[in-house]
Amino acid sequence: MSLSSLAADLRAEAERANERRLLVLSGPPDATRRAAVDAVEAADLPLPDCTAVSAAADWPFEHVGPRESRELLGRTQGAIVVDGHDECSPNAIGRTVGAVDGGGLYVLLAPDLATWPQRRDGFDESLAVPPFGVDDVTGTFRERLVATLRAHPGVAICEVDEGYDDPAGDAVEVRDDGLTDPWPARPREAPEPPADAAFADGIYRACRTADQAEALRELEALRGGDTTDDPQPAVVVEADRGRGKSSAAGLAAGALALEGRDVLVTAPERGGADEVFARARERLAAADALAGVDEDRIAADSGGRVRFARPPKAAALPDDPDAVIVDEAAALPVALLERFLDGPPAAFCTTVHGYEGAGRSFDVRFRGSLADSGRELIDVRLDEPIRYAAGDPVESWAFRALLLDARPPVDQLVADATPETVEYETLTPERLLADEHLLREAFGLLVLAHYRTEPDDLARLLDAPNLTCRALLHEGRVVSVALLAREGGLSGETRERVYRGDRIRGNMLPDVFTSQLRDLDGGAPVGYRVMRIATHHAVRSDGLGSRLLAEIESEFRERDGRKRAGERVAHAGRPRAGERVDYLGVGYGATPELLEFWRENGYRTVHLSTTKNDTSGEHSALMVRPLTDDGADLAARHARWFRERAPGVLAGPLSGVDPDVIRRALRAVDDGAVPDEPGLSERDWRVVVDAANGMGSYHAAPAAFTELALRELILGEAGLDADAERLLVEKVLQNREWDAVADDLDRVSTRMTMRAFGDACEPLVEVYGTDAAKAHREYWTN
Template identity: 55%
Template sequence: MSVAALAAALRDAARESNHRRLLVLAGAREAGIDAAFDAVEGAEVPDDEVTIVTARDGFRFDRVAPEHARELLGTTRTAVICDAHESFSPNVVGRLVGTVDGGGLFVLLTPPLEEWPDRPGDFEASLAVPPSGVDDVGGRFRRRLVETLRTHPGVAIVDVDAGTVVRRPDDSGVSAAASRSSTAITPSSQSSRRFPQAAYEACLTTDQRRAVRALEALAGPDGTGESDGDIATPQAVVVEADRGRGKSSAAGLAAGSLAAAGSDVLVTAPDRRNAADVFARARELLDALGALDEPGEGNEGANADGTLVATGGGRVRFSPPAEAADLPEAPDAVIVDEAAALPVRLLSAFLDADAVAFVTTVHGYEGAGRGFSVRFRDDLTEAPHVVTDVSMREPIRYAPGDPVETWAFRALLLDARPPVDEAVADAEPSSVAYRRLTPDELAADESLLREVFGLLVLAHYRTEPDDLARLLDAPNLRVRALEYDGHVVSVALLAREGGLDAETRSAMYEGERVRGNMLPDVFTSQLRDEAAGVPVGYRVVRIATHHAARSRGLGSRLLDEIRAEFDGAADYLGVGYGATPELCSFWERNGFETVHLSTTRNESSGEYSALMLDPLSEAGRKLRDRHARWFRGRAPGILADQLRDADPDVVRAALASCPPPEEPPTLSDREWRVVVGAAAGPGQYATAPDAFRRLAFAALVGAPAGGDSGGEEVGLTPREERLLVRKVLQTRPWGDVADELGFVSTRQCMRAFGSACGTLVDRYGAGRDVVRRERARFEE
């Protein structure tokens, strides 16, 4: 059978079931490209319905470079050709599979399948983290991918070098097409529907109509989302679906409906491109309703910033997650798209809105969503909102049971889950076993791999298919786990860093990025320590414990085992993460100490990053000590400038986790008189703010008192510590500090500051003659 005839047969079968088919053209690249042209012609796919994703130029089809494959998310094509000979990665497959329409073909050009696992490409080269080379990168992911191609239903394979069909698709495991209902959901009465009929007519599936109906909870009784008495009880709607179910379109139809009724709708997502479908559907609905305000020149129906404005004064606008969490301009309703790709702390901030929708992917390229469903649900349950849940299962582009979708889920582990709760619910630190999991063991045991990867997905709010390949093939990564009764209950992913030669360290110092060496890179390029790349360390990239066994010390037990294993074999353990008070405290309890706080926020999480070290050797201790010393030296300056808006509890926790100096703070006699005056008399902070800054900083990092100045504990309350952070270290206005910390007046806040100063004087100045004399004057 020729390639053209095979492609025609595949497309006939695909159209009959409203599924897709996967055609693998294995062999030399040029032969594969020629065969792809034959396949498109044989399947009678018009050129304008074909996209080829390749690094090469010169095709009659629409061409997209692999690094721009993300741009195809949300689009629909009859045939997509993916050139895996160059610039291929698991992410590319994850982005492309969902763009093929029902009845279409996904064509994959590969090297000869028996050779592919041993022929590393650009992606594999990116896994060659110094000092490793590309020859150290494994081929396990590609081997696994080849195995799925050879065994999964709906996949045909052609050897283009030999001109033979190696495998015709086995469709015995492919379910028949499900009939798609076109019957609209009918509420109890037409008048009870809050969104316009056009919103429901625009839906493509029953599931989508159910989702739009559920999103009516964001509107008041008159169909608006305005919160001035219309929404008596806060409302939250959670829309969960696999990729390709039309959840973003449903959110867009809801946004357009709300805007048409005069509501101000704020949309956020990890990236503006993630929200493209929301804005596209909202615009189409407003246009269909005749409610889209006249655009400005070149705006195509929107303001210059992309905001959609309705004739009745409503609008649909976008803000990045960290900005949107502050609910700028008090929106009437908030829609959080791809919510699973945001950290739980940020998601919880949106519960300050009276009307909020969380729209998220359960499985798919955007993230598995278990962190959302497990962790955020606790916050959602405690919130005052009435929660409406809706799940969408019916695909938009193809019928249920599509073999290409199930192949992608299997090949990329998009549906990986940790063990069921019952399997690990009784796990305790005393009943688990430590295990060093090798890449070969993971590749050979599908159940083990799924449990490990499922837990790692929980550990981070954004996990991509590339992470699976890194787990299996990156030479710098190590996996360590705790097992209970044969199941993984806690897992850590470690990255080997450092051990770099002089040439690499010099290049890094001069600004060159060195992959996979995050801590040495920051220490060298940002903090100007060229020797930081000499020690060998293991950075904890992710650590996760099964939610059914959390808060029992399993994470700490795992870190203890890791420390024992690498003690003497490495110089330090390290970690870098978006700083929250809870995480800072966790890492401090486990022996890690702060050596750096970033001065810019992560765009998605809105958090500043903390870097911490746990030395394992003398070289590690020297690295820790000098960076802790430098951090203590620069922290007061950056807290008053770049970190002026950092959460005071994050600052408190980060400073408390920093190794303290060996010496107490130094103040002149005049400065001590000012501080004592502020504590017990008419002295003022503004007279010598730097003296107060040195004392406050010393107290928060646990500097010794020296002499006979008191015990080990400073004695400040948490509120007093926050006061010192906000006023003294971050130099915020008195009125703002008083409001934030809940003082009834600025005067009360200043009195509390005087009391805190008294505690500082007790700690650091009690043994000094100048302090005794000054205090005696006020006590007379």
């Protein structure tokens, strides 16, 4: 069989079944690129409907670079050629595989499949973070990728010779024709508008499937209840990628705008909302009601509008919208999603399996918040693909190859797991490759640990030389997992470059220590950062996460002890065998609950970022758990510097942060960062004592109150309750006005807030006050 006849047969079969077929062309780069063009032409696919994702530029149709493959999200093409020679990016596959229409071809170019896992390319270079080089990167991900290509139906594999120049010639050897002889696809009937629909019939006739029409019918709930006493609805629209959920949301947004309603749309990235805006604009134009359009806003003649805002801003519900649509909700932190529950009717559209983000975290964590919110919960799921038939083999291959549907073990298998029943193990890439169930469970839990997981993360887990994985297993099932990144141990030359402004990949804590906090030696100690840690939701809060952290600490402390004794330590992970580890670290979006979890596990605050994450709206906390003297020195000086800069940043860029975040961050600062005695003068103490007795003013000696507040919030020796601590944070450290403090803390009045402040000062005088201060206190009792 020639390449031309195979391509024609694949296209014919794909059209008959309304499916796609995958054609793999392996061999030299130039030869496989020529063969790909010939295959597309032989399949009689229109060149304007084809796109190449390639670092090479010589294509007769549209081409984008691998890092611009995001441009294909939401588009539909007849054929997509992904060139894996210069850079095989899992993200590029994840972004593009769903963009091929039914009846089309997905073409993958690769070197010889037998040797491909051993080759290094541009993507591998991105995994080689300092101090590792590209030769340290393994090929486990591509070994698994090749295995899925060879095993999966609907995948044709051809070997192309160097001298290829004719699709009808013998320079192509067909190893697997990929033909499956499927049944012809059933015609798809256009959905009928429901008899009792509130939206116009034309809106429903724009739907492509019955699933989409059903979702649109449920999205009518965004119009609100009949009375103000009715609970606000929350519509959850779940689907795998390519089912038309964003399109349905866009149709609903357009219908609401036609009625004069103000619809606020948000998504992790502006481009992610393109489909919502395109369908809304289409419906307004079809009704001849389009009044104006700009990049982030569509206006209707009725006065309604559809507008976009970034997630943190949208969560503040600017200009009081009538309805909110959160697209790709699974790719946003749960804490941010919860802020939308205090507003108008809202729709949360989420991809269950797909490049945009995994829906498990949304499903497990956010649904509890929805249940507690008092909202009317409306669930709808879309199963029928829009672009191709259900059961499409290319979609099934992508799910398996990229683990888009990875899940932790079912609840029943781990429900009786306790810290006493589990075993601590290292999950090496070799072990994960050999055990598909173990890989799916571990990766499924890691997906839960973060609101955004991409296919590249699977390749990092399997190939990145700086990463290693630890887990707790209960009867062979993964119940808790941590992904660790080796950081630091950087040469003096590298540290100097970072100090002068260069960025360093894969070394988050050393980079911050050196570039932002101006510690020239901050990248010298070796640390392991806990990138992600997750515990199965069926046994969360049972101590398993803490047990895992304790085991990790014990392992690395034991390694240091053996190293000091002059022994070589065999290390099952990839980062340097037997290397001494000076500290464990973590960086994450700070919430009171997470700060308390890490504090309870012995981690201590060394930094709180002054800027918010664009997606989560949270400030990042960096925490350290020292293991050696060098790690202790690093942690001690950064804890001290954090305390010293706290007054400036808390009254400045952090003045609006939740006081509970500040309380928890300060309580997690190492006690050694606090001087032995408060540095208050005799007059300072008189002012504090007077304030405790309802006289004088905080403004008479603000630095004195600041020092005492920091001391108490770090040490907690005066035993203030949470309300008193919040008062110290807002008034003393964040320097808010009395009226604002009273409002924020729900105090009866400003006067009562000032009185409560005096009450909070009394224990500070009792615990930290000098003899002179306590003597002055007697002045007020006589």
